[in-house]
């Protein structure tokens with residue numbers, strides 16, 4: 001629409017129904033008909049390939065570009081398909097590469113109407129000198145009344161103008177290929193239609209549905225519907241007049257079924273109808289769709305289409321089948337997509353035999369953000385196994401722990417635990433970031449082991465460790481169910497880990513356990529001190545005096561005043 005002033009010729013698809021009439025009296029009729037016959041031998045795919053030769057023939061007719069009253073030639077071309085829109089397109093060679101190639105070949109005018117901001121693209125001789133079509137956004141030129149506007153803005157302005165003048169109106173075109181219906185193959189649902197010599201096409205009445213596929217049919221490719229050979233199936237009687245009739249022998253593609261199976265899942269026992277509207281409206285739409293990117297243009301499109309139709313017909317009360325879409329990445333190994341032919345497929349069975357199902361689950365979830373492709377690593381599996389062993393051993397450590405431990409160590413560990421609960425809760429809820437959730441639990445477990453190493457084996461008391469293990473197990477439950485359930489039971493829980501409440505975190509415990517406080521001496525920043533957050537003033541003073549670098553500024557002088565802003569700043573006034 002924005003490029004309408006640059007339309008220098010029109011093209012019809014060779015299959016266009018108006019063509020015969022248009023060329024009826026043309027002296028060139030034979031040549032045009034030959035061209036049409038030739039193009040019809042090419043597949044749609046061949047014709048729309050960008051590399052394909054753009055060929056066409058002039059019809060001898062002209063049409064008027066209503067925006068500027070200009071008379072422009074009407075062509076037929078192989079690159080325009082009847083399946084797209086109306087089978088008639090305005091050609092704008094300066095801004096569409098296919099039109100550009102076609103115009104070059106047949107010497108048609110090329111007129112720039114959206115300015116390419118790159119000056120090197122502009123040839124000295126005006127429009128014809130451009131070396132390829134400019135298909136991006138830009139500023140309008142050579143479009144009287146709209147020059148200087150951005151092309152997006154001009155689209156609306158031109159549509160307004162044309163509607164006001166009564167030479168055009170806005171419409172939306174929907175396009176869905178109908179290849180789901182009428183496949184010449186065996187598998188797929190039969191189309192419930194019969195053909196009667198007297199009554200014509202008659203739908204199979206509801207009481208006779210579903211029409212089942214006949215068995216024992218030869219379905220080697222012959223170019224014809226395999227059901228044709230199943231005489232018992234084909235020959236039937238007309239539901240309307242009782243006379244001889246034939247069944248439809250094409251089938252529906254399996255996509256027809258997969259486009260609404262989620263409705264059937266709600267009512268698997270409804271024998272007299274596809275689904276129960278009340279139940280379906282109670283349970284659906286589907287909360288979460290998870291699939292590979294290959295579904296984005298087929299399954300999602302068809303299921304949305306069918307849902308919208310069923311909604312319009314009043315069978316269901318929603319017009320989108322899925323509330324949320326998540327597209328997962330692929331697992332690659334040795335740089336290639338796993339495939340049997342490449343011999344780089346990882347067998348989960350072998351890994352499960354060696355490490356157990358939990359390890360394989362954990363590693364698969366840990367491998368990376370689920371929306372991204374990820375590289376499989378056998379060493380990574382080993383790492384996941386080691387981590388689970390460390391989780392398992394925590395319980396033995398707890399059994400040997402003292403009743404009372406180090407208060408600071410306990411405080412730091414519990415802070416870490418609450419931070420971990422918060423992180424995992426946020427990461428797994430909705431975003432599926434299991435990898436970072438697992439990473440957080442690993443940090444928590446490491447914190448325990450590091451503490452034991454650095455502060456001694458008696459640093460954590462038994463109750464504190466038990467609390468940490470319990471929460472670790474609850475957080476890991478959905479990810480590694482078997483080991484989580486086992487540890488949960490060994491801790492004495494009577495309730496399955498899956499029936500227990502998801503852990504909650506204490507907001508007051510989320511703050512970092514240590515803070516970096518800037519230290520000034522007489523108002524000048526001389527360094528920082530790292531202390532436990534909320535530490536009392538005397539303790540902060542002690543820490544500063546014990547710090548070699550900071551105390552050097554104070555040594556030999558009289559401290560006149562300590563100015564301490566808790567957790568924020570210390571200023572020592574000396575003189």
Ligand SMILES: [Zn+2]
Pocket residue numbers: 196197198199200238239240241242243
């Ligand atoms: Zn009949």
